[in-house]
Amino acid sequence: MGARLTDWCMDHRRWIFAAMVLMVVVLGAMIPRIQIDTDPENMLPADQPDRVLHNQVQTQFNLHDMIVVGQVNDVHADGVFNPESLAAHYHLTRAIEQIDGVVSRDLLSMAAVDNVEQAAPGTIDYDWLIPAPPATPAEAERIRTAVARLPMYQGTLASEDGTAAAIFVPVESKDQSHRIAQEIRAVIDGLGVDDAFHITGQPVAQDTFGVEMFQQMAISAPLAGLIIFLVMLYFFRSVPMVVAPMLLAMATVISTMGLLIGTGFTVHIMSSMIPIFLMPIAVVASVHVLSNFADRYRPGDDPRAVMRGVMDRLFKPVLFTALTTGVGFASLLFTPIPPVQVFGGFISFGVLVALVLTLTFIPAYTAALPRRALDRMSTRTAQDGEAGSTARLCHVLQAGGRQAVRHRGFVLGGLAVLVVVAVYGISQIQINDNPTRWFKSSHDIRIADSVLNERFSGTYEAYLRLRQTGQDALESELRTRAEAIVDEAEAEGFGISDRWQALWAAHRGEAPLGDRLERLAVEIDDLLFTVDLDEAVHWERLLDLVEAARTDSRAFQKPGHLAWMAALQAHLEAGGHIGKAGSLADLVKTINRELVSGEPEDYRLPASAGGVSQALLSFQSSHRPHDLWRFVTPDFTEANIWLQLPSGDNQDMGRVLEAVDAFIADNPPPEGVEWDWAGATYINLVWQGEMVAGMLLALLSAFVVVLLMMIGLFRSITVGALAMLPLTVTIAAIYGVMGLVGKDYDMPVAVLSSLSIGLSVDFAIHFIQRCRMALDEVGDWRLALDRVFQEPACAITRNAVVIAVGFLPLLAAPLMPYVTVGIFLASIMAASAVVTLFALPALIAYAHPVLFPRATGRGA
Incomplete structure (x- = not known):
């Protein structure tokens, strides 16, 4: 099947290129219609009872989402209750009331509320608390005294120690929060006081995250692509050859995002990360193909024949790794969270696109390359293979594989200890999320959140x-x-x-x-x-x-x-x-x-x-x-x-x-x-709870489906279970470490579980399939393992390095979900590669009579 499809693609490569360009152009043309949605409320369906009630309560009591502006003066003896600070507070309040999108009628500020005091028994005067900017310390002290008598203002509009004042800014729509915050900052810059000002609140955090999310996507995805390109160039020593997987990845990302936007879905926090997820997925299979091609091709060879042989060998592994990855993400359709469903569905579509392009575009592209470009690549890789880094890598892998076989008891014992520790770590995981914490601690919003929640009753x-x-x-x-x-x-x-x-x-x-x-x-x-x-x-x-x-x-x-x-x-x-x-x-x-x-x-x-x-x-x-x-x-x-x-953490709300x-x-x-109950903090708790339950169901269902696929692929229950070992150990190890270091189980972590299902099993499929093919040729499990630790093991290692190194730049992103993705991708690739290359040989050596009963093994 693989050879016939490869021949057809190489014979009709112009049609392949034209179809790929047409797909990219048609679907890419949809991208300018993008609509952004950063509202965590939309993590719940519109008819979800808690969300319906939340909206009903907001309407019923005329409640609005609030931006919180904090003014802090730690220097003056009277804190913010000095004429200059209160004048700035007054003018800032008046300016905010004029900003488009602010519900000025419901704005809360010391300069916008009444002072309630007795005029005579049975009679109350309702005068503005700050009717005009105070001109003297005495007037400022009068305001301070008045606030101290009004418990509803203490801790809300003024801190109890008098060093800070707050303005609660109700907004008509959350998606205007970032713009409104920017306009407030512009007003603050013109006040001419030395007080420190901070802006926070859930709506501005969410809307700002949406703005920076797309800025970061425009930086991180290309940067990750560049690093991947350079690492592959180091391995393959051929720009024309390395261009192929990059073109494939770009086509996959553009087509998937174009289809998502063109079919009317908004780009949520989740779907904004589709390009980051698809980049490694799209590259993984093509790197395996090109790695095998580069190792086999020599000057004078017929590139078509070499590619035909490569694709004939790799057709099954490439097909099944894509299908298992697709199943991992398709499992997200079982979650009750609409943005997660969209994310999972379109990632699955992208995996399918990447699979089709790997099986069609890569052979067509290789056949279209000039012979001299392939010969130069072969000469460089051959030189590297004889004495360079590739040779050293292969020697290390072969030595490591032999040691794993020789000391299989130690390896499997260590693996068992690792799993036990991981299980303990998993038991320590705490489910918690807070959209404000999606920013790094050095971000202005996180700083504002910390400063204001220390001084006030809570934002x-x-x-x-x-x-x-x-x-x-x-x-x-x-x-x-x-x-x-x-x-x-x-x-x-x-x-x-x-x-x-x-x-x-x-x-x-x-x-x-x-x-x-x-x-x-x-x-x-x-x-x-x-x-x-x-x-x-x-x-x-x-x-x-x-x-x-x-x-x-x-x-x-x-x-x-x-x-x-x-x-x-x-x-x-x-x-x-x-x-x-x-x-x-x-x-x-x-x-x-x-x-x-x-x-x-x-x-x-x-x-x-x-x-x-x-x-x-x-x-x-x-x-x-x-x-x-x-x-x-x-x-x-x-x-x-x-x-x-004072905290938006789900645990605190719980x-x-x-x-x-x-x-x-x-x-x-x-x-x-x-x-x-209602309120944004409560809604966050609700969708987090539903997401956890949905993710657990998705993870378990995907695990079962992938296990059945492995049994079907290898036509053996024992070998299918063997293929699940790297997946199981990788997931256990990563989540175990997460529990041990105190990393909360939040939205980005939950969604990444689907990625671990798909990627963790890929290397095992390639390893076991190549081992079975070698067994058919040599009949001896030791010799078969030796063959696997030559070309296939090097390809697996290259792949792991390419993806792990390629996404490490995400660690420098200011948004924590991107950092989490970078850490998880690198961890998944590293852990699954190590378990595949060392635990699988040890287990095969220990249980080969059960796994491969017809194989021999001298000295076994």
Whole structure:
């Protein structure tokens, strides 16, 4: 099959070249239509329940994603509470409000909120906290004193030590965050103060990552390609020959990305890394082919005949290595994460393209090369093979292979110890992710994240929504009790039934129950002025009943409900689970204090729902009355607790959930109150959990499929299991080391598991297939191994070196996913090559009667 296909390709090479160019041009033309998506929320399907709820909560409470701007002054004795710093803060706030894409109405800053203080008992003044830039230290001190009296601002808008101030900038859309941050930096540059400014927050981290991701892709992929080119040039000593795999890799990457973009998929964080992944995959098989060709071709040989022989030998290994790699990535289709599914599907397509081009373009290209170019390559490689680096490499490999056979017990014992240690390391792996940590620690966003979360309550947010249920039951009970009153009135001769039924029917509909009852109470109250005193007694009973039901329907106007919320907040803050929590309870306590006395002892909840209502009514006179609806719905049946976290790690968010569950178990909420979660930090926890479960299923399913493929390829259960050894040991070793060094299992690591499945088995396929072919020729397993440690082992080593060295430049990237890819690629290639070249010979020597029962072995 391989020889016939090779002959056809070499005979029709113009058609091959034309088809390849056409594919690249047609699919490459789609790339300018690229649409970028860096929103981690899209790691979940649009209809995923937690994501739907998150969007619902944001809409319900008018919440926005926030950029956090921090201003720090460690030099001045008063920190940021000096005239110059506060003036800069004021002007920066006014400038940010004018930036397109900023929701200025909801911006939070000391220069955009009210100072709440008592004017007289029962009266509150709502004046701007910073109405104008302060001109004197006394004015700055007044602002500091005011902030200290307002717990909702402490730790949020100003650090408790007074050295920092924060501006929470709500944005209309997360994909505008990077631009908005850049405009804010431009404003900061013109302020003329020495204060340090930092910008962070999940939306700007995500959007900035998207921008830098593509900048890095434009640097890393070509740089990796250049290094691979130079390493291959070192091995093959022929520019024309080395150009072939590079053209193949470029065609594969362009075609795959073009198809992805052309079919309407957005380029997510995951799919942006497709070129990095495809580069080694596309090059691996072609390097095997060219390595064998270079080792076999000599001046005067017919290149077509040599290529035919090479492809005839390598057709099966090339085919099956591509198929196993494709299966590894196709397994990602089983994950519940859409961007990961897209990534896996299109990588699988790229693997298929690389396979087809390896089997067609490489022979056609080789046949099109001038004979003199091939002769020069052969002369150089022959000279190198006699006394150069290639000769030394082959001698080392042969010696190493013999030592592995001779000391097979030691090798296999060491391998067993390695696996045991790796299993222990795997047990230490912690699942954790944080999009901010996708930047290196030296990046501005990471520095800002560290500085601001040390000084403030937290730049990460989560929302705990509380809901009052049982509104239908409350309405039903109200109607039953009202009908009893009406029946009593009718029995006494007062015909109020028709009028009551008319009033009740007029206020039925889709409006919240509390609003309907409020309007009903108003109409009954008006009615009392038109009926006689005896009938009014019954209407007054109905009015009391309606007003009581109205109060019951507004659960989060009840002091008991607010007290339970305050207790939950205090529990979370005292336990160090969060930096701070804000809710309706805090707002009501603050207003109540100023209404009563303005003294600290009156910072408490009113004793009655009427007192809560009075506090909230007073707040409607402030400059920002709409802030109330960020904490409660207008019908007071649902409330929102804003949790500020100083860490966006999933582990920390998970501990918050556990702390809330523990508190609720010991302190059940008021009857009928249910709760659920929203917020970007919580959504990150959800998709990370689903990804881990999905990746585990994908890894296991791919492992089983590849095992079955190996059994089918070698038509032997034992040899198929042998081929899985490098894969198993490589995955165990890499993840074991990851656990031992404390590297978290995050999104990039999870996805790289699919790469380890595909690449780790490649070398084993080539090694075992060539060993079987040698066995068929010589019949002796020792001689067969000697042959494998000549040409095939050198090809395997070249391949491992080419890929491992080629992607080490990724370690210098400022984005941690690229660093992770570089480390994993180098580790996968190195580990799988070492296990293939030394553990497989030892195992074959130990178990050859079972693996190759018809083979002989002198001195075995």
